[in-house]
């Protein structure tokens with residue numbers, strides 16, 4: 001393994017294929033590419049430090065306002081800094097700016113915003129309790145539909161797909177409203193393919209209060225220019241697009257859909273047109289996880305100007321049920337190395353930020369299971385996360401009561417990893 005990693009170190013990104021040739025241009029997207037200036041920038045060096053100083057002063061003011069004491073405020077901020085550093089494994093050498101907001105993670109709201117302040121106050125409360133009400137959760141994954149035209153290898157909703165819907169539009173709105181009432185920073189709306197239910201999706205986002213951010217998790221299907229514009233107008237912050245290989249044919253085969261790669265490229269284009277935050281998400285299978293593949297994928301992500309790349313480890317659930325898909329220590333150390341290289345090595349400052357849950361899980365514990373997040377599947381069952389089938393209770397029953405969903409799930413949820421604080 002060491003030899004393989006040393007050899008991999010020598011692979012230069014300039015060896016990556018010319019992706020411009022691979023990137024299909026349809027819907028007249030090519031010409032527009034030259035006209036629209038996507039308002040996204042990766043900040044590093046002095047630019048990043050300047051924003052960090054401004055954000056730091058803002059946090060200090062917020063902490064003093066909440067605790068009425070400079071000593072307590074400094075103590076809490078110091079703990080947050082150390083906690084973040086220990087979870088991430090270091091301090092990132094870059095910050096993402098999209099549409100005048102700054103993001104260090106896909107799962108933390110952009111600064112400056114009300115959603116960011118509420119999120120931070122929730123973190124304050126975990127360290128030194130506040131008297132006021134704070135966010136209970138940071139984000140939820142919410143599968144709003146069972147419909148999907150794709151047949152992905154790793155689909156965790158496989159057993160629910162293309163059955164009759166569990167949620168009416170009214171119920172979708174009621175779920176969003178319940179979590180907003182309890183305090184939440186982000187909704188990540190998934191499915192099925194949520195873009196199949198575009199009209200309801202727009203309405204759910206439009207009626208949600210603006211103290212939370214909304215993301216759509218899509219294969220790119222139906223993420224047309226018009227739909228992207230409607231979602232943005234409704235209040236969408238960003239989009240997480242699944243791209244499971246840099247090679248179009250390999251991606252399409254993984255997704256069981258011959259036009260999927262084209263859909264991904266069009267979705268990225270249309271999201272850029274709307275100045276949305278864009279993340280790519282990849283299931284890093286055993287076959288895919290080599291250094292060369294990871295770096296080629298990173299080169300494509302950089303070229304596509306996405307802000308984040310999310311690495312999801314395959315789990316033996318849904319379509320993968322009963323299959324030998326779990327990664328081993330060799331894969332973990334390669335993925336850790338990739339995560340560190342892209343996020344902390346200044347030579348890769350102009351690459352997207354890597355989100356790798358596996359790294360944090362194995363070191364800091366689990367942030368799901370009602371700690372900071374949970375998953376509502378397309379039947380309405382509340383699970384610890386999309387990958388741990390812990391079906392606890394149905395959210396449709398919970399919204400009729402004043403049940404504390406997060407606290408109940410903490411008791412009934414997944415115990416594979418101990419919860420983080």
Ligand code: SF4
Pocket residue numbers: 148149150151152154155156157158191192193219
């Ligand atoms: S993973 Fe998503 S896009 Fe793929 S089949 Fe399942 S629901 Fe559809």
